[in-house]
Amino acid sequence: MRFLKVKKSQNLTGTISMPASKTHSFRALVLGALADGTSVIREPKLSPDWDEGVKAMKMYGAKIEEIEKNVFQIKGVAGKLQTPEDVINVNNSGTMLAFIVGIAAACEGWSIITGDESIRTLRKVSKNLFKPFEELGVKIISTKNDGMAPLIIRGKVNGGVAHMDGTGCQPVFSVLIASALSEKPVEIFVDNPGETAYIDLLLFWFDKVGLKYKNDQHKHYSFPGNKPPKSFDAKIPFEWSAQGYPLLSAIITENSEIKVEGMDLKDPYGDKQVIDILQKMGAHLTIEGNCLTAHSSQLHGIEIDMNKLPDQVPTIAVAACFARGKTVIKNALTARWKECDRITAVCTELKKMGAKITEKEDGLIIHQDGSWKLKGAKVNGYYDHRMVMVFAVAGLASEGETIISDAQMVEKSFDSYIPEMKRAGANYELIEK
Helix, strand or coil, X not given: CEEEEEECCCCCEEEECCCECHHHHHHHHHHHHHCECEEEEECCCCCHHHHHHHHHHHHCCCEEEEEECCEEEEECCCCCCCCCCCCEECCCCHHHHHHHHHHHCCCCCEEEEECCHHHHHCCHHHHHHHHHXXXXXXXXXXXXXXXXXXXXXXXXXXXXEEEEECCCHHHHHHHHHHHHCCCCCEEEEEECCCCHHHHHHHHXXXXXXXXXXXXXXXXXXXXXXXXXXXXXXXXXXXXXCCCHHHHHHHHHCCCCEEEECCCCCCCCCHHHHHHHHHHHCCCEEEEECCEEEEECCCEXXXXXXXXXXXXXXXXXXXXXXXEEEEEEEECCHHHHHCCCCHHHHHHHHHHHCCCCEEEECCEEEEEECCCCCCECCEECCCCCHHHHHHHHHXXXXXECEEEECCHHHHHHCCCCHHHHHHHCCCEXXXXXX
């Protein structure tokens, strides 16, 4: 295991290079593997999750090879999915779980899908898969009978009408993917639609590959019956869920200015809204062309609905520790169903660092009344890349020394984060134990 030692820092200066988007990478990989023809994916986010995704799509019959450094050529199955010859392991990627489940529901053979402890014990939202898939004729079994992985699935969806709870986006991903691949019309009715910005990104890729659908306010989807997706040639854009970490580092440390370049402001990825939230909190954060620049700032508390971007709950919670007044983070229940229960994890570890923070079922309240400041502590990274990075940011503006476990997990989404921030002046040190 790796630990990250963090000491208070100031005068952070520099331009931080963003990683490729793992979120776009997964969508491209899956749709390329399903397509009719040969697709090319340029500069995807490589990670153990990507490797497992490639392995899974090969088991369904796609031919995938790296034809030059970080350029992948995919010959798709064109609607002829083969039955996987082995168990598919998605590690701790909930997104990959959702996509593979959708493909399994479009495959006539049996698929067995599992993952790490977080997938098998925390992804309670997976129970929302069962009703719609059973209505669409899919066989789906939870081996532990708790609605979570391991899952055994046999399709295929080929027309029909289904109803589901949409509180979390990932089961909706699964059902939409299987429905989009149906040759006959499918209608999906969704109650409590949530995390809709993440669904919009999947629909963006449906548009890109020619899968036809209608979307009525994320409550009713209709598919007319589709041919396989079209092949494509795409360069993966930078990751909008990652820029908050270096930008917030500048905002909460003294005499700092950090730039992030190359971001696509037209990208439909919902996590870019974190920029607006930080600005509403008073951050001196400017946008010029495709360059974001953050300066040291005095923040103030706000009340914010985080339903559209629950992955950014930890970032806003740390920002709130350095903001005057009370910050209320609400409508973020799905943050509990990620690589860890991020609501409990953030509350537990920030309390160790001295925060006055209250845990709610769907969010957090940070009470910054001026009577406390964060101080260094030994904190748990929860085997979660976002937890490690956000506590690393907090440590930069905290008195004393912060030591964070599971630092190796940063590689999942932002492998250059630690060296890039060290070059900008962050007092980070990796420790092997």
